[in-house]
Amino acid sequence: MYWTEFFIPTNKEIPADAKIPSHQLMIRSGMIKQESSGIYSWLPLGFKVLKKIEKIVREEQEKAGAIEMLMPTLQAVELWKESGRYDGYGKEMLKIIDRHNRFLIYGPTNEEQVTEIFRAFVKSYKNLPLNLFHIQWKFRDEIRPRFGVMRGREFLMKDAYSFDLNEEESKKSYYKMFISYIKIFKRLKINTIPVVADSGEIGGSLSHEFSIITNTGEGQVYCDKRLFDLELDNDDLNNLSDLERAVGNYTQFYSATEDKHNEKIFKEKVPEEFRLKGKAIEVGHIFSFGEKYSSPMKAYITNKEGKNVSVYMGSYGIGVSRLVAAIIEYSHDKKGIIWPNSVTPFHVGIINVQADNKECLKVIQEIKSEFEENNLEVLVDDRDESVGKKYADMDLIGLPYILTIGPRDIKEKKVDVKFRHTDTKENLSIEGAINRITSLAKEKTRS
């Protein structure tokens, strides 16, 4: 992709309304544009990242046995009255009246909807377990939206819903999702902390939040750093005891939110060098809530004995749009964003020092196609701008590998390579640079 043929409206000025780094950087790098309080357009660069995160989430959820579908954004309020949540959720629900004077809501979540689908089609224990997920826009009419897409009113969320015959089976589904979440966050290169959580409005007994620690989150979290070094074996875990062991590996370490934190236990359990406390951004939340919805909504299944019983459910959310901001909070410097390879909008940025130098353009085109043959995405800054501006913009939008092509170096078939992650530069041969970056990018994109 050439910069002049794409659309990246960058801005040098820090927008007055944006207070936290991710919000400022997303606006300055032309990823998003605010349309209303808590409502944003996703411009091409932001959209690319959003889609990449979405893809990773989808792949991992499917590996864990969840099946993708799509439910509508608008829901009839009747379902919410049936579950008893209509009053509980209250003003956060955006209500819409259609021309027939029917009340609809822009869904803040989909437990009711999916339960309705389930009860319409599934009648037998033989069809269980089942886990359905979708990635859909939600709307919660927050009292005070803030921090850009971190706490918007409209947001993209992956929500999965599990259906099981009984509590034990349901636990299995829950643990599978727990492990799947660990894998997702690993691929996104963010350290998340699973914290035992209140289940809030969703309700239920077993619940974990997955948070990342940054300077600008909301609410304190305390944890044991050793959590971050844990490795998952890649085997598919299918029986409860294996799953329990894998999850237990994580939950054995101390982690607590402010309200549940116990300084004494913290100090007993966690050696000083592993103690970590900071502000948390919640990026995922999983719940097991049994019959909370299936019972009032009569989502019954027939068990082996021929009896009708309420299905056991759980729900599992990931804030996809929030993750874009969360990753930036986690990975940026004064100059701009630093994307992990797995979600970067382009892997390689190429700066053309002299916009009208034909020889440079030719070399760039060759380098570009070679990267593209290796499935790396390339953005060539071919604008007729000063070099300084091009560097500043490249750093701002956060591409991991930045090549400088200029008349000085191409005579010797060399190129300057900047590694954004380490903020280091090397002068390499063109072939060497291509090989090096290709292997680095692939290695880091996988894992």
Add this chain to the structure above:
RNA sequence: CGGAGCGUAGCGCAGCCCGGUAGCGCACCGGUCUGGGGGACCGGGGGUCGUGGGUUCAAAUCCCGCCGCUCCGACCA
């Protein structure tokens, strides 16, 4: 929802207190020179001052209503 503040060119702001027909930086357009970290010079374009009303000979400026946005607090992926 309680408290505070803001709305003037695409962005960041000054002007408002003390009323007299709107300004700065960046961005943008044309040109010349440049080009290895936001380059220089010359020449240009662009604003119903959020909106409705009131006071006044005269309102960006004073008064009232409305709308929008932001910040601090209580709530949420």
